[in-house]
Amino acid sequence: METPHPFCSIEEQVSRLTSRGMTVSDRRAAENFLITHNYYRVVNGYKFLFLDKDRSKPGNEVFREGSDFDQLVAVFMFDRELRSRCLFALEVAESRMKTATVHAFCDRHRGTLDYLSFSSYCSKDQYRAPRRYDANLSDLLTMLKSASLGNCHHKAYVGHYLEHYDDVPLWVLSGCLSFGNMAHFYDLCDVPTRNEACKLVGRVVGRRIESKRMSFTYKVLRDYRNICAHGDRLFCARTGRRDSYRFKDFIDRIETVLTATEFEDLVLAPVSETIATLDMFPYVKEKVVGEMGIEGLVVIGE
Template sequence: MAYDRPWKSFEEQLELLRSRGLQVSDEQAALRCLERIGYYRLSAYWYPFRVFRHVQDPGTHALTTVRTDEFVRDTHFSDAYELYLFDKKLRLLVLDAMERIEIALRVDAAYELGRSGAFAHLGTEALHAVASKTNRRTGRTRYEEWRSRFDSLLDRSKEDFVEHYRERHGADLPIWVAVEVMDFGSVSQLFSMMKVSALRNIADKYGVPDTRVLLGWLRSLNYLRNLAAHHSRLWNRNVIDQPVLCGPSELEWCDAFIGQPSLVAKPFLLLAIARHMLRALFPETRWAAQVAEHLNHFPRQQSSRKLSLTDMGAPDGWEAWWTRK
């Protein structure tokens, strides 16, 4: 279907929202929001306030639920804007955690692989046999795919230390230097090719009982990091790369999510994983307390449809274990 929606001025955009039932108490403030943030980005935050309709298929008579362009009663422009501000601060808190976790994981990769040699990452000898497994779709091994990504990151790097090292020692960077040009995704992929003994050492450091769980967490944290870094909506997103859970009673806080697919599919679990990893690295960190304080100031809505932390996958009683040491 060809896209045929015309360009609209900010005033026309606001009038369209009003015609659909969105209340605007401060027109100038709403216009400034549209000018600075944009209709499309804000639409992600007023989307939950749109009206549902049940539609019957004329052939099968089956009922389906569709979301209309209309807004539920008493929904205000400020309801969406306050959600946007809440989400913005949440992303900043996530980025703070991801920076510290990512840097620590780089050290972990360098330390464990470095045991086998300074250039252990430039071949598969120091890696698990899975590194040589071929991807049927691409025809390349997992290591070849990772190496292509790493080489691309290295070629694009503008860091002075890369040029300085190459001038003095040659093209190949030792693993403890190479990790500094890797992004979270490439570090996560490198972890997935490590030998079990190395992964076990790292899992023990973070108090994760299963290396499979650790690898699943790293994939999910990379997804979380990318959402926050690209300013994407976070608070109630359906998580694509869902994490692996520990078994019952292996981690007390994790039990709240076992057997709860609707919670596993939401971002609160990813925040809980970040909390766990940070606690292992920095036992005295106040990050969890800062997040709890922010969550407890979830914006109130004037709309007749009330949203809450439940929409982001917070389990009942999460406060009891969230700040516990």
């Protein structure tokens, strides 16, 4: 096991950067930035763009010639703005997908508490992962049961329904469910419910959506929403079991559930504008766009 790095003062952190070949033109500004944003998140999070792979060795990293702290700051701020802009688009997509799924389920299963019944969901052979069907359905129903009894943090409307109507319908309870919860819920819905949810979203966005694509969209957007909400690195994020999905896959999936105008205004234009903040650093911009996998998007090259 490797020995943990010793604690370094802010001044020592800046000196570490300069000793490895990074130019710091304003030490006081750099120190203040690291006090505010944390060395680990800034440097360890984004240094890979600036390392000289030929000269760096384990325990002795060297930055490529021309690396500047201002570039590092620019990438950090770019990624923060990218998260903020993408989160807004994700909230629109999430609301539409969740609402359509819940509406489709409640239209097919009219009993107030039908969402707590095993019979309201798909059979094992209709589920994408039959071996995990029993456990996943049981976990879902346990979670829904707990939420329906009022174990839903800081959601006064659930308490209101319990107090005045005894039972809480799914269209009320859905406000307690995370995007991840709804992704599992969708996958466990019976086939007619899934298809109807696709039709509802498709009616809004003006395109036909297959159930399998909706399921995949739920999973990719769930992961990217968590990244944005928790302040993790976005532009270079890899998700999925084999880390096979990156930003270009997020772009592709969110387009599925947005109208053409929404996609342009909430995704393409904001992403293009955010990338443009790196224009004064062409090398960095090229590396960032490459990590995102969106070199082919016309809006990026304009």
